[in-house]
């Protein structure tokens with residue numbers, strides 16, 4: 001017997017007021033934006049040196065407009081020795097020569113705006129590079145110098161100061177402190193770095209740090225950017241006195257336990273201040289927090305009306321392919337964000353985690369740093385379904401470059417080519433982030449697949465020899481491709497009034513392991529999204545017109561997209577598949 005979808009009794013009734021509020025908030029672009037993360041090293045290499053760059057990105061912007069995203073977020077392209085792929089900045093107002101010039105950045109922003117795309121840039125306020133002028137001066141001037149107060153310098157513990165000042169561990173492995181060595185070779189104070197030793201943490205108790213970052217924000221806002229992605233937004237303020245944690249396996253606690261270096265209440269003062277700066281500028285300039293907090297409710301505190309606009313939903317990203325768990329995290333997210341009037345956000349991949357096409361092909365609980373390819377076919381099938389689920393949810397969605405091509409993680413990179421500092425710091429136990437950073441295949445049959453201008457030319461990480469079929473060129477116009485599925489889904493999301501911004505979903509009764517919910521527009525139209533997360537077909541019917549399904553080819557028709565074939569009452573929904581219907 002097929003199960004007819006009806007409103008689940010426990011689902012919240014949608015009031016007139018709720019629907020009105022939903023249509024009113026559409027004015028704020030960021031409340032429903034699809035934001036595409038560009039990782040500049042790996043997107044497009046304009047000059048053929050094997051490293052992606054800003055001119056390369058600019059040339060490819062029409063691709064992103066045609067894909068149907070609203071905004072682009074660029075990971076750091078600032079002057080940097082690249083100890084952590086640009087998250088170690090020496091000059092926050094300069095473009096690293098390997099990525100281009102400030103003029104190139106200006107061109108990129110202008111071109112994006114001309115195409116109707118917004119531009120978000122990374123800002124890295126928790127730490128800088130050990131080659132930053134402030135840090136070099138602080139080292140030169142020695143203990144007691146006021147310049148050292150902009151960082152966390154401390155004498156060591158132990159008889160001769162030979163032990164780190166506290167027991168904190170670096171996120172990349174090893175102690176979070178490194179001892180300085182004076183010009184005469186004698187060991188001196190220690191400095192704090194939550195990440196690599198090349199990334200000293202700023203002391204946000206110091207006025208100069210606040211002033212500097214206000215000025216950095218203004219620099220990029222003046223250049224016309226539309227917002228910031230705030231790196232390690234939860235880390236700026238440390239607990240008074242830098243107390244010991246008393247636990248030697250701190251990495252295992254990350255994300256679940258309160259830490260004296262994360263999510264301290266004082267950090268919110270910084271964002272209230274930043275919000276005032278953003279609000280000085282015309283247009284909706286936004287900031288999105290990278291804040292790994294113990295709970296979604298803690299993340300929502302960064303989004304109170306006078307703070308930031310969005311936060312990445314890492315709880316969603318780390319939820320396994322399980323109907324119950326996904327439904328719970330969707331409800332939790334909507335409730336927590338609704339409480340502060342912020343849009344929920346959804347994300348499946350970024351430059352720090354194994355791509356979700358690979359995660360979903362591995363056993364649940366395997367984590368986000370995988371070295372196993374897993375079941376490729378299953379992973380891609382689930383990834384396509386997960387995309388339709390994500391894009392049907394209310395709020396804003398983040399895509400990571402290459403997911404629209406269904407790229408798997410490159411899990412078999414030889415260790416000699418790896419560059420992720422956490423790989424080396426953790427003695428190869430962790431830190432497989434290079435696998436999701438392999439350059440994008442655009443065209444052609446051999447590496448670098450159009451990433452750079454010359455066939456056979458270099459790419460900073462090697463691309464697999466089987467990627468020709470995954471290139472943008474190979475997938476364009478193929479209705480069965482993942483790229484065309486993304487294009488169709490994004491076009492529908494943009495054109496259908498029930499999709500995009502919103503604060504609620506209406507859950508519908510569905511068989512075990514199947515999620516089904518309805519989104520309603522003020523004009524009475526709606527969309528139902530159903531996802532079968534079980535490994536077997538599920539009987540299900542929806543009285544509506546099918547718009548899109550993740551297990552079938554899409555075919556463009558005038559005025560929109562529709563699927564090949566028909567899907568009517570009494571049909572089944574295949575295993576690991578998502579379907580959208582207009583109701």
Ligand code: GLC
Nearest residue numbers: 084087195231232290351352
């Ligand atoms: C953030 C970035 C990551 C970087 C770290 C240190 O988590 O996303 O790539 O390594 O911060 O800046």
